[in-house]
Amino acid sequence: MSNIDARERLIAALDLPGVGEARRKVEELEGVVSFFKIGLTLQLAPGVERLIQDLIRGGKRVFLDYKYYDIPETVKTAVSRAVDLGVSFLTVHGSTPVIEGAVKGRGSSDLKLFAVTVLTSMDKGDLAELGYRDLSVEELVLFRARKALEAGCDGVIASGREARQVKELAMGEGGSRLLVVTPGIRPDGYAEDDQKRRTTPAGAIVAGADYLVIGRPIVGAADSREAAERILAEMKEAFGKKPRAMVAED
Numbered sequence: 001m002s003n004i005d006a007r008e009r010l011i012a013a014l015d016l017p018g019v020g021e022a023r024r025k026v027e028e029l030e031g032v033v034s035f036f037k038i039g040l041t042l043q044l045a046p047g048v049e050r051l052i053q054d055l056i057r058g059g060k061r062v063f064l065d066y067k068y069y070d071i072p073e074t075v076k077t078a079v080s081r082a083v084d085l086g087v088s089f090l091t092v093h094g095s096t097p098v099i100e101g102a103v104k105g106r107g108s109s110d111l112k113l114f115a116v117t118v119l120t121s122m123d124k125g126d127l128a129e130l131g132y133r134d135l136s137v138e139e140l141v142l143f144r145a146r147k148a149l150e151a152g153c154d155g156v157i158a159s160g161r162e163a164r165q166v167k168e169l170a171m172g173e174g175g176s177r178l179l180v181v182t183p184g185i186r187p188d189g190y191a192e193d194d195q196k197r198r199t200t201p202a203g204a205i206v207a208g209a210d211y212l213v214i215g216r217p218i219v220g221a222a223d224s225r226e227a228a229e230r231i232l233a234e235m236k237e238a239f240g241k242k243p244r245a246m247v248a249e250d
């Protein structure tokens, strides 16, 4: 049985129109959520850099989900800028030269790099549309996860449906060498929105997810605090059921 603190493993996505709304949401979630994802929704919002600094100064952790994809040198410089800001997690696209650039930019810092495998809003039809006609979603996720591991990533972003196989492909002596961050989480009874490869909070954790990223079911709820607490209770129970070897302590 694991003694993981579910609160350390819940990341609320601050997908809100502006920094003011994001600050109010963080306040509303004070004492319940302490890890926040800032992504493309806020990327160009005035004051976002200051928001990130304030969150970190206030003891929160920040996951910068900017999904970097560019030539290695540019990615390296962009990642070193994220290191200067003090964010904890950062996403890059799962292609080897991009990841290698990111690993150089991260240097000896504690920043954890995550490769995006296949967006949780995509299914087989979307992959065919991108030209991947001979690969299933699962095959592409696992292919990219393997590449991410080889190139030096700390983990991948993958849906709960592939989490178990991702953890298993990276199994080493001390447990899995890849952390899995899972979006596309929908509590039972909640709308699916645009997420095609959904799992419940408990389903994702039991499958192998180490962290859950949850946006609308928390930040869009009438009572975000209550929604987060309900999800945390489900996460706590699921972590409790997980064998210790399946849990990454970091």
Ligand code: C5P
Pocket: 013, 015, 039, 065, 116, 117, 118, 119, 120, 121, 157, 158, 183, 184, 185, 193, 195, 213, 214, 215, 216, 217
């Ligand atoms: O509102 P919802 O819970 O669907 O939000 C999920 C968050 O996770 C969004 O911020 C989205 O950008 C992000 N994400 C995702 N699928 C990925 C990578 C990131 O949904 N593969």
